[in-house]
Amino acid sequence: MKMARRLLSYSAPYWRWLALAFALIMFTSLVVNFLPVLLQRITDLCLLDSGSPPGERMELLLRLGVLYISMAAAGHLVRYAQAMLTAWIGQKIIYDLRLEVFRKVLRMHQAYFDNTAIGTLMTRVTSDIERLQHFVTEGVVGSIADLFMIFGIMGYMIWFSPALSLSIFATMPLLFALMYFINTRLRNANRDIRDRQSKLNALMQEDLTGMTTIQLFNREASALQDFDTRNTKLRTAYFDEVRWFSLYFPSIEGGQVIAILITLAVGGFAIMKGSDMVTIGKLIAFLAYVRNFFHPLGSLSDKAGSFQIAMASVERVFGLLDKEELINDPAVPESPERIAGTIAFNNVWFAYNENNWVIKDLSFEVEPGQVLAVVGATGAGKSTIINLIGRFYDVQRGSVTIDGIDVRNFGKHDLRGRLGYVFQDPFIFTGTVADNIGLGTPGIGREDMVRAAKTVNAHGFIEAMPKGYDTELNERGEGLSLGQKQLLVMARALAQDPELLFVLDEATASVDTATEMLIQDALAKLMANRTSIVIAHRLSTIRHADRILVMRHGELVDQGTHDELMAHDGYYRQLYELLMHSPDQPSNFQI
Numbered sequence: 126m127k128m129a130r131r132l133l134s135y136s137a138p139y140w141r142w143l144a145l146a147f148a149l150i151m152f153t154s155l156v157v158n159f160l161p162v163l164l165q166r167i168t169d170l171c172l173l174d175s176g177s178p179p180g181e182r183m184e185l186l187l188r189l190g191v192l193y194i195s196m197a198a199a200g201h202l203v204r205y206a207q208a209m210l211t212a213w214i215g216q217k218i219i220y221d222l223r224l225e226v227f228r229k230v231l232r233m234h235q236a237y238f239d240n241t242a243i244g245t246l247m248t249r250v251t252s253d254i255e256r257l258q259h260f261v262t263e264g265v266v267g268s269i270a271d272l273f274m275i276f277g278i279m280g281y282m283i284w285f286s287p288a289l290s291l292s293i294f295a296t297m298p299l300l301f302a303l304m305y306f307i308n309t310r311l312r313n314a315n316r317d318i319r320d321r322q323s324k325l326n327a328l329m330q331e332d333l334t335g336m337t338t339i340q341l342f343n344r345e346a347s348a349l350q351d352f353d354t355r356n357t358k359l360r361t362a363y364f365d366e367v368r369w370f371s372l373y374f375p376s377i378e379g380g381q382v383i384a385i386l387i388t389l390a391v392g393g394f395a396i397m398k399g400s401d402m403v404t405i406g407k408l409i410a411f412l413a414y415v416r417n418f419f420h421p422l423g424s425l426s427d428k429a430g431s432f433q434i435a436m437a438s439v440e441r442v443f444g445l446l447d448k449e450e451l452i453n454d455p456a457v458p459e460s461p462e463r464i465a466g467t468i469a470f471n472n473v474w475f476a477y478n479e480n481n482w483v484i485k486d487l488s489f490e491v492e493p494g495q496v497l498a499v500v501g502a503t504g505a506g507k508s509t510i511i512n513l514i515g516r517f518y519d520v521q522r523g524s525v526t527i528d529g530i531d532v533r534n535f536g537k538h539d540l541r542g543r544l545g546y547v548f549q550d551p552f553i554f555t556g557t558v559a560d561n562i563g564l565g566t567p568g569i570g571r572e573d574m575v576r577a578a579k580t581v582n583a584h585g586f587i588e589a590m591p592k593g594y595d596t597e598l599n600e601r602g603e604g605l606s607l608g609q610k611q612l613l614v615m616a617r618a619l620a621q622d623p624e625l626l627f628v629l630d631e632a633t634a635s636v637d638t639a640t641e642m643l644i645q646d647a648l649a650k651l652m653a654n655r656t657s658i659v660i661a662h663r664l665s666t667i668r669h670a671d672r673i674l675v676m677r678h679g680e681l682v683d684q685g686t687h688d689e690l691m692a693h694d695g696y697y698r699q700l701y702e703l704l705m706h707s708p709d710q711p712s713n714f715q716i
């Protein structure tokens with residue numbers, strides 16, 4: 126209930142429109158339910174002999190006929206307007222909520238994404254929110270409209286004939302229960318369909334992503350087998366839904382037939398007995414009410430059941446909105462005009478998962494403009510160092526400072542705006558080459574982009590593309606080689622003119638020697654006069670760094686220049702020799 130109230134609070138900005146929708150609902154219910162009264166008048170006063178002269182009856186018939194048509198038209202037009210208005214309000218609310226959810230997702234810390242499947246987040250932003258929309262529009266507003274309709278009809282029925290009404294109302298609980306039963310089964314079947322569909326989609330997604338591996342390892346038959354199993358389950362769920370759905374309308378119709386029979390039997394008997402409680406006109410009007418009664422009744426029973434499903438979605442969506450954001454901005458952030466570029470780790474301890482220390486008591490300092498290379502075996506904690514400087518995670522003990530300011534005292538946005546990243550697996554956004562370099566940052570014009578691209582040797586291949594800087598790229602950067610993608614993200618990093626630079630510098634066997642030279646040259650230009658930390662795998666980068674940190678199992682085991690470390694004859698020397706013999710090492714950079 127608390128959740129439902131919270132959801133309804135999203136409709137507060139639109140309360141005037143909602144009030145109008147309710148007024149329209151009342152109007153429709155009154156007008157549409159008045160039509161059978163006109164039928165009764167037409168029958169009893171005009172069609173049957175009421176004792177008045179035929180001329181007068183004809184005139185009354187015309188007047189009532191015109192009134193009937195006008196009221197029916199007005200009622201249905203207003204119903205249409207109300208349906209449009211309700212849908213509009215619903216869409217507005219959902220738009221606001223979807224935006225709020227995505228805003229929240231953008232603010233969430235990395236650890237949240239580490240532990241949350243992408244598919245789950247997609248579901249929150251799409252289908253969960255869609256179900257909320259059904260709840261707000263069809264659920265809340267629709268139930269009120271149904272209730273108005275039902276009570277309106279019941280009111281008129283009792284007014285016409287309490288005795289007839291009683292006999293109809295007696296059958297209602299049974300019918301309502303039957304419809305509720307069918308609706309529950311329908312919803313279960315529907316939930317199975319969604320569940321099985323998403324499992325089939327997940328399998329498809331995995332298979333499509335790993336198609337090369339499937340084909341390389343001749344796994345087509347088993348992939349097909351897995352697909353077939355899930356496909357069969359989906360078919361069964363669909364069939365189940367059809368089975369229950371086929372029962373839905375026949376039961377409504379059946380209920381109607383029973384009610385009509387009761388009305389005819391009780392009403393007809395009263396007329397034949399000459400009772401003045403029921404007239405033929407009243408009986409006809411009553412039959413019209415009986416027909417109108419079942420539709421809102423059926424839809425109300427459906428809504429009663431979907432309430433639970435909607436509540437599950439509401440809970441999930443609000444659960445996400447209420448998730449604690451672990452990386453927060455300080456109350457009064459520090460924001461120096463320009464930083465010199467001293468980065469320091471002071472007795473830093475860090476664990477991604479509690480007590481599983483990945484960085485252990487790490488202390489080091491990089492001076493402004495220096496290039497620091499971090500080396501170590503895989504899993505030693507090299508990338509974690511970069512993550513901690515950008516506050517993608519916060520340290521548990523100790524501190525990370527830039528120019529003596531704890532990174533936790535910067536605003537996140539300000540801090541990250543000062544940092545540049547060049548990753549091994551370059552991410553290309555859907556958009557033009559220029560969009561990918563500028564990233565929409567204000568103040569980066571076309572000349573800046575071209576200058577950056579020229580500096581990092583990307584201009585040549587960009588110009589050779591069909592539309593140059595306006596060439597459209599897709600999210601995987603199709604049509605670009607790995608080396609070109611790397612140069613492109615270097616142009617992006619340079620155009621943003623970061624104050625500090627982090628590079629994940631893997632030696633890439635898939636890049637040819639000429640491109641490798643371009644990348645090396647671009648890297649050198651990017652790092653010039655900028656404090657840079659390089660997770661280094663290329664021997665040349667390591668050798669040319671001003672200082673090298675040697676990491677092992679999260680601890681700093683040694684540091685110094687290449688020559689100093691080689692002289693120690695320790696872990697660094699072993700690592701270096703391993704790298705020298707690595708087949709990934711670009712041959713022209715080996716020593």
Ligand SMILES: Nc1ncnc2c1ncn2[C@@H]1O[C@H](COP(=O)(O)OP(=O)(O)OP(=O)(O)O)[C@@H](O)[C@H]1O
Pocket residue numbers: 239477478483501502503504505506507508509510
């Ligand atoms: N998001 C994460 N959640 C939990 N543990 C993580 C996460 N990222 C890294 N780790 C763990 O932290 C340790 C250090 O990882 P890190 O990526 O810093 O190593 P690395 O030295 O950069 O390795 P590589 O050279 O293979 O990239 C590893 O044991 C890794 O399994």
